[in-house]
Amino acid sequence: MTNSSRPAPSVVVRDLQIRYGGHTAIEDLDLEIRRGEFLVLLGPSGCGKSTLLNAIAGLLDVSGGEISISGKDVTFAEPKDRGIGMVFQSYALYPRMSVAENLSFGLRMNGVPKGEIARRVEKASRMLQLDPLLQRKPAELSGGQRQRVAIGRALVREVDVFLFDEPLSNLDAKLRAELRVEIKRLHQSLGNTMIYVTHDQIEALTLADRIAVMKGGVIQQLAPPIEVYQRPVNRFVAAFIGSPAMSFFDGRLDGDVFVLGQVRIPLSGYAFADGSRDPGAPVTLGVRPEHVSVAGAASGYAFDGRVAVVEPMGADTLLWTELGGQPMSVRVDGERVFEVGQTLRFTFDPARLSVFDAATGERV
Amino acid sequence: MRAAASAPVPTGTPVARPRRPIAGRVALYAALAVAALFFITPLYIMTVTSLKSMDEIRQGGIFALPASPSLKAWTAAWSEACTGLKCTGISDGFFNSLRILVPSVALSIVLGAVTGYALSHRRIRGGNVLFAALLLGAFMPYQVFIYPLVRLFSAVGIYGSLAGIVLVHVIFGLPVMTLLFRNYYSSLPVDLFKAARVDGAGFWQIFFYVVLPMSTPALVVAAILQITGIWNDFILGLVFAGRDNLPMTVLLNNVVNSSQGEKLYNVNMAATILTALLPLAVYFLSGRWFVRGIAAGGVKG
Amino acid sequence: MAQSRRHDIAPLLALLPALLIVVFAYAGTMVWTVCISFTDSRLLPVSDFIGLEQYARLFSDARWILSARNLVTFGLLFVGGSLVIGFLLAAFIDQKVRCEDLLRTVFLYPYAISFIVTGLVWQWMMNPSLGIQASVRGMGWTSFTFDWVVQRDMAIYALVIAGVWQSSGLVMALMLAGLRGVDEDLWKAARIEGIPTWRVYMSIVLPLLRPVVVTSVVLLSVAVVKAYDLVVALTNGGPGNATIVPAKFVMDYLFTRQNIGLATAASSVMFVTVLAALAPWLYQEYFKAHRAGGHA
Numbered sequence: 001m002t003n004s005s006r007p008a009p010s011v012v013v014r015d016l017q018i019r020y021g022g023h024t025a026i027e028d029l030d031l032e033i034r035r036g037e038f039l040v041l042l043g044p045s046g047c048g049k050s051t052l053l054n055a056i057a058g059l060l061d062v063s064g065g066e067i068s069i070s071g072k073d074v075t076f077a078e079p080k081d082r083g084i085g086m087v088f089q090s091y092a093l094y095p096r097m098s099v100a101e102n103l104s105f106g107l108r109m110n111g112v113p114k115g116e117i118a119r120r121v122e123k124a125s126r127m128l129q130l131d132p133l134l135q136r137k138p139a140e141l142s143g144g145q146r147q148r149v150a151i152g153r154a155l156v157r158e159v160d161v162f163l164f165d166e167p168l169s170n171l172d173a174k175l176r177a178e179l180r181v182e183i184k185r186l187h188q189s190l191g192n193t194m195i196y197v198t199h200d201q202i203e204a205l206t207l208a209d210r211i212a213v214m215k216g217g218v219i220q221q222l223a224p225p226i227e228v229y230q231r232p233v234n235r236f237v238a239a240f241i242g243s244p245a246m247s248f249f250d251g252r253l254d255g256d257v258f259v260l261g262q263v264r265i266p267l268s269g270y271a272f273a274d275g276s277r278d279p280g281a282p283v284t285l286g287v288r289p290e291h292v293s294v295a296g297a298a299s300g301y302a303f304d305g306r307v308a309v310v311e312p313m314g315a316d317t318l319l320w321t322e323l324g325g326q327p328m329s330v331r332v333d334g335e336r337v338f339e340v341g342q343t344l345r346f347t348f349d350p351a352r353l354s355v356f357d358a359a360t361g362e363r364v
Numbered sequence: 365m366r367a368a369a370s371a372p373v374p375t376g377t378p379v380a381r382p383r384r385p386i387a388g389r390v391a392l393y394a395a396l397a398v399a400a401l402f403f404i405t406p407l408y409i410m411t412v413t414s415l416k417s418m419d420e421i422r423q424g425g426i427f428a429l430p431a432s433p434s435l436k437a438w439t440a441a442w443s444e445a446c447t448g449l450k451c452t453g454i455s456d457g458f459f460n461s462l463r464i465l466v467p468s469v470a471l472s473i474v475l476g477a478v479t480g481y482a483l484s485h486r487r488i489r490g491g492n493v494l495f496a497a498l499l500l501g502a503f504m505p506y507q508v509f510i511y512p513l514v515r516l517f518s519a520v521g522i523y524g525s526l527a528g529i530v531l532v533h534v535i536f537g538l539p540v541m542t543l544l545f546r547n548y549y550s551s552l553p554v555d556l557f558k559a560a561r562v563d564g565a566g567f568w569q570i571f572f573y574v575v576l577p578m579s580t581p582a583l584v585v586a587a588i589l590q591i592t593g594i595w596n597d598f599i600l601g602l603v604f605a606g607r608d609n610l611p612m613t614v615l616l617n618n619v620v621n622s623s624q625g626e627k628l629y630n631v632n633m634a635a636t637i638l639t640a641l642l643p644l645a646v647y648f649l650s651g652r653w654f655v656r657g658i659a660a661g662g663v664k665g
Numbered sequence: 666m667a668q669s670r671r672h673d674i675a676p677l678l679a680l681l682p683a684l685l686i687v688v689f690a691y692a693g694t695m696v697w698t699v700c701i702s703f704t705d706s707r708l709l710p711v712s713d714f715i716g717l718e719q720y721a722r723l724f725s726d727a728r729w730i731l732s733a734r735n736l737v738t739f740g741l742l743f744v745g746g747s748l749v750i751g752f753l754l755a756a757f758i759d760q761k762v763r764c765e766d767l768l769r770t771v772f773l774y775p776y777a778i779s780f781i782v783t784g785l786v787w788q789w790m791m792n793p794s795l796g797i798q799a800s801v802r803g804m805g806w807t808s809f810t811f812d813w814v815v816q817r818d819m820a821i822y823a824l825v826i827a828g829v830w831q832s833s834g835l836v837m838a839l840m841l842a843g844l845r846g847v848d849e850d851l852w853k854a855a856r857i858e859g860i861p862t863w864r865v866y867m868s869i870v871l872p873l874l875r876p877v878v879v880t881s882v883v884l885l886s887v888a889v890v891k892a893y894d895l896v897v898a899l900t901n902g903g904p905g906n907a908t909i910v911p912a913k914f915v916m917d918y919l920f921t922r923q924n925i926g927l928a929t930a931a932s933s934v935m936f937v938t939v940l941a942a943l944a945p946w947l948y949q950e951y952f953k954a955h956r957a958g959g960h961a
Contacts, residue, residue: 059558080564092555096577105573106563153559165555396757399750400771403830406786407774413789426790426800475682482679494680494687501691503943505891507915507932511701511925512694515710535690538683567675596779598894599916613781617898620785629789640782647777648770654777655838 008071010035010193011056011161017064018051018217025051026217029065033195034209035160038187041197042204043214044240049197050165051217056195057163058082070160080110082161085154089166091146093138099125099149100134103156117156124155127186144175151186164196168203180206201241205229213237231354235361238286238354244318247328249285250358253277258285258355260324265301269351277364284361286354289318289331292346300349307342321346414438414634421629437630441638445631447618454635457615461595461642463526464611468533469590475534476541476586477579481571483542484549495546502539506599514603524606532604533594540593541586548582549575581656588650588657592643612639695936702929710925719930729931732909738821739828739910740889746829747885748878751836756866758837759844769841773834780831784898787827788814817907820900824892824908827899832888836881843877844870883946890939911935 011033018026026048033039041049054060056067058079067075074082093102100121107117125131128148138146147167154162164183168176184207187194198204204211205225212222213236221233232238238246251260258265265285305321305328312318312334319330319338323346330346332338355364409426415433443453483491513532517523522531552575560570601611610618616639620632647654705715723729754772758765775783790796793812801809813819813826847870855865871878893912900908902917911931918928 054558057558057562059561078564079558079562084562086559086562088555088559090553090555092553092559094556094560094574094577105560105565109564109569109573150559153563392757392760392762395753396762396768399754399757400768403771403775403834406783406790406830409790410786421795424795424799424803426796478679479683482676482683485676488676488680491680494684497687497691498683500940500943501687503887503890504691504695504939505912505932505935506893507912507919507928508698508936509690509694510916511919511929511932512697513690515697516689516694535686538686542683567673567679592777596781598779598781598897603920613779613894616785617781620788621898621901629792629795632785633789636782636785640778643777643779644774647774654773655842658776658835658838 008035009033010037010070011195012068013052013056013065014067015065016052016055016062016067018048018055018060019063024217026055029217029219031212031219031222033193036191036193038194038196038207038209040204040208040211041195041214042199042201042211042240044199047214048217049199049214052214053163053165053195053197057084057086080106083159084161084163085157085159086163086165087147087150087154087167089169091138091143091150091170093146093149093153095138098135098137099130099141099152102138102149103130103152106153106157120156120158124152127155127189128152128182143171144179147171147179148182151183159192161193161195164194164198166197166199169198169200176200176203183207201243205241213240215240230352231363232286233363235284235286235356238356242288244289244329244331246286246288246354247323247326249287249324249326249328250282251285251324252282252358253279253355253364255279258283260285260326263303263324265350267350267353267355269349270353270355271351272355273363281364282358283364284356284358286356287328287348288352289329291352292328292330292348294319294330294332294336294344294346300347302345302347304343305346307338307340307344310338310340319344410633410637414441414630414637416630418626418628418630437628437634438638440628441619441631441635445619445628445635446625447615447622454612454615454619454638457610457612458638460605460609460615461601461612464529464533464601464605464609465591465594467526468530468537468594469587471530472534472537472541472590473583473586476538477545477576477582478571479538479542480545480547481549481575482567483546495542498539498542501536502543506536510599510603517604523604524609526605526609529601529605529609529611532600533597536600537590537593540589544586544589545579545582548579552578584650584653585657588646588654591646595642698929698936699933701925702933704926706925706929708923708925715926719926720934722927723930723934726927728906728909729911729914731906732911732914735821735908736889736892736910739824739892740886742822742825743828743832743889744882744885746825747833747836748881750829750833751881752840752871754833754837755840755844758841769838772837775831776834776838778831780892780894781898783827783831784895784900787823787830788899791823814900815904817904820904820908824895824899828888828892828895831895832885835884839877839881840874843874847873879946886942890935 009032011031013029013031016026016029016031017024029052031052041052043049051060055062056069058074058077062075065075066073069082069084072083079086094105097105103121103124104117107120112120121134125134128151130145130148130152133141133145133149138149141149147170150167167183168179171179180203183194183196187207196203196207208225210222210224211228213220213228215236221228221237223231228237229241232241235248239248249258249260251258251263253259254264256267256270258267303323305323307319307321308327309320310317311320314334316331316334317336317338319332321328321330321344338344356362357364412428412430413421413426414437415430415435417432417434417436420431441453442455444451445453482488483495485491513535514523517528517531522528556574557570560574565573595611596613597611598613598617601609602614605611605614616635619635650657701710702719703714703716704711705713705718758768762768791798791811791814793799793815796811798809798811801811813823851869852865855869860869891912892910893916896902896908896910896913902909902913912935915928915931915935918924918931
């Protein structure tokens with residue numbers, strides 16, 4: 001975001017392979033992260049995102065490929081020599097050391113002069129408001145304070161790249177939101193490269209310059225949050241991102257018209273991906289709940305639906321109805337009152353839909 | 365089981381159980397009382413016998429309280445009881461056991477902690493094989509190793525010496541100590557080791573600065589296991605300690621089961637209590653830690 | 666082949682003492698023991714190979730057959746008795762009883778005591794002329810007999826009693842920890858369905874405690890195979906040979922009867938038996954799980 005015009009990338013991963021036992025976790029993965037970029041690795045558990053992060057950190061032996069950080073090949077370098085700092089989900093603070101000792105441990109291990117250690121600890125604790133906590137033990141801190149110390153421990157290393165391994169997953173919802181903002185502010189003021197692993201799409205959408213959505217050790221889509229959200233490259237990404245989830249309809253294409261039983265939805269305005277497509281192919285249509293409106297917009301496709309379930313969610317209300325015999329959710333203003341059994345007129349804009357090949361799951 | 369030493373011993377917060385009828389409760393307490401009696405009786409008999417005179421003992425009435433309690437048998441057991449022709453009591457054995465105990469406990473814990481720490485790194489090639497071999501050793505009866513070990517020790521010149529018996533205790537204490545520390549260290553969060561590596565700490569630095577300061581629970585359990593285990597050992601002391609270092613258990617058995625002269629049951633029981641005193645003290649002082657030790661001794665983490 | 670990042674010798678150095686112990690003190694001595702068993706060694710080991718002759722001698726030796734039989738009798742009764750008593754004690758204590766801590770302390774203290782002390786105390790209590798038997802007869806029950814230690818066919822049961830006294834507290838402690846780990850909701854569910862407490866223990870809780878039972882059986886079995894101290898202290902193998910066990914058989918031939926060949930043949934049989942009993946359990950407990958769960 002800040003320095004994207006600079007040509008030299010911060011972290012480059014080429015043809016990365018990671019196997020343990022007979023199991024292949026990552027196969028031929030390529031990734032280039034710009035200097036100062038905030039990259040989020042997002043995916044369900046077991047998708048390989050943490051494995052990738054650990055490989056970048058040097059905590060995992062790679063089976064093949066190459067990793068370089070700040071232009072230096074670090075594929076076989078020790079973690080401490082890679083110019084990285086890392087923050088862990090479980091905080092991983094040394095329980096018998098005070099906060100100050102936790103912050104300075106790495107510097108002491110690497111023979112940094114005393115005065116320099118004091119300066120860096122002072123600076124980090126000022127940035128993270130840790131001053132009153134410096135003499136405490138980790139057990140005497142709250143979860144949020146612990147994670148701030150863990151961030152501080154990465155900070156004092158004064159390195160180019162910060163790695164975050166699900167740092168907020170152990171916190172409750174309120175603290176998570178607070179620290180999320182704090183991390184974002186930190187990134188803006190430091191301008192470091194940050195690689196952030198999470199399974200929480202809200203964190204990904206709010207923090208990232210770019211999101212890499214992963215599944216089965218493969219990056220499915222690498223793009224800015226808005227693009228991942230609005231133009232998911234495949235059905236997996238579409239289903240994984242967005243809450244409440246996208247509704248899917250299995251039908252087929254007839255030219256530029258989506259056919260679902262008796263229902264025919266003309267896809268005028270939909271930006272089809274390049275390349276050939278079979279005009280009669282079976283496809284899946286994806287509609288996000290917030291892209292449907294109730295008797296509002298005059299343009300677009302309109303249909304009548306019966307309200308089956310009403311789920312009030314505070315600011316919004318989710319209505320469940322049916323389109324062509326398949327369930328569909330619709331997000332409406334929380335202040336409007338609806339009743340089950342009521343028939344409403346729904347409309348949506350075909351330009352905002354997603355269409356996927358039923359066989360491959362790829363966007364068409 | 366979960367991590368041996370780290371798993372908290374469940375605290376006594378019983379669940380609401382169906383309320384039983386009064387008769388059931390009475391039967392329950394009666395059963396518990398009978399059981400408690402069965403378990404406490406030997407300790408009671410040991411104690412009262414040791415406080416009686418031989419005249420009183422010969423009258424029978426093993427359960428009776430001593431008519432005029434006296435500690436004479438205790439002093440006799442400590443400094444006069446005979447093993448064969450030598451009548452210097454079992455105090456020698458007490459001090460021998462102490463001299464064996466201290467270095468054996470210290471060395472076996474140090475070695476077990478280091479080995480367990482190294483084996484808790486799963487990346488070490490052949491670590492599993494070494495661990496399996498150690499465990500097999502733990503379950504084997506000593507008879508399988510004893511004779512060649514005697515020959516090896518005599519060849520090196522430590523057979524029948526303090527160094528020899530200490531080494532034997534370190535050798536046979538290693539499996540359980542390794543198991544205990546390996547399980548404990550494996551139960552520590554992996555992230556902690558990762559963080560220390562990112563911080564640039566090496567194998568020994570992580571051990572001394574990060575892992576060892578967190579090891580208190582495992583060290584306490586290890587100390588309890590080794591102190592009671594080594595103090596209670598009989599067969600290894602018998603074979604390896606040598607005439608001058610015989611541990612208390614061996615001397616006790618010699619005192620009680622030597623066939624010379626009249627059997628002095630009061631002295632025998634006093635000697636028996638004296639021998640049991642240290643492990644009993646450890647047991648009563650350590651409380652729930654002792655239970656942890658039991659669990660750690662045989663259960664995987 | 667995966668390229669290795671570095672050759673870190675520190676962990677290997679740390680494992681060196683353990684490696685030496687395994688190679689020399691465990692593996693080496695086992696092999697040596699087995700080797701001697703194929704020779705005609707008596708007081709000192711000699712190297713004249715006589716094949717399986719010692720084993721033939723061993724299995725025609727009435728003392729050995731008796732010690733093996735004793736081991737089975739003692740083992741089954743000791744393990745069974747400790748399990749049943751230990752489980753009952755744990756289940757009783759689990760009923761929200763008063764003085765729980767005191768009861769636990771009383772049931773477990775024998776486990777802190779050595780087998781030598783255990784053996785000597787029970788020897789004294791079972792002394793026919795001055796012990797419990799004499800006391801009970803003195804109180805008027807003149808036909809009461811409790812002289813197992815001096816009865817050839819009963820002495821083995823005296824060992825069982827002393828052993829169970831020493832070890833059932835161990836089972837109690839393990840079981841109690843297991844019982845406290847049972848999901849509380851299970852009890853609530855059983856209560857709502859009106860299942861009697863004893864049924865819940867037998868049909869629901871006991872199967873859940875299977876790992877604890879396995880652990881207890883393994884620990885107790887190890888004590889059975891190693892049983893030597895208790896026998897020496899309580900009966901010294903007697904009366905006659907009535908309570909000889911394999912461990913004592915081996916020690917006798919090694920150190921007093923001076924027949925090393927026969928002794929090592931006996932210990933080799935013990936070794937193979939334990940190995941056969943242990944291998945599947947060890948594999949299951951310690952290695953299968955690790956294989957399944959990869960390194961994160």
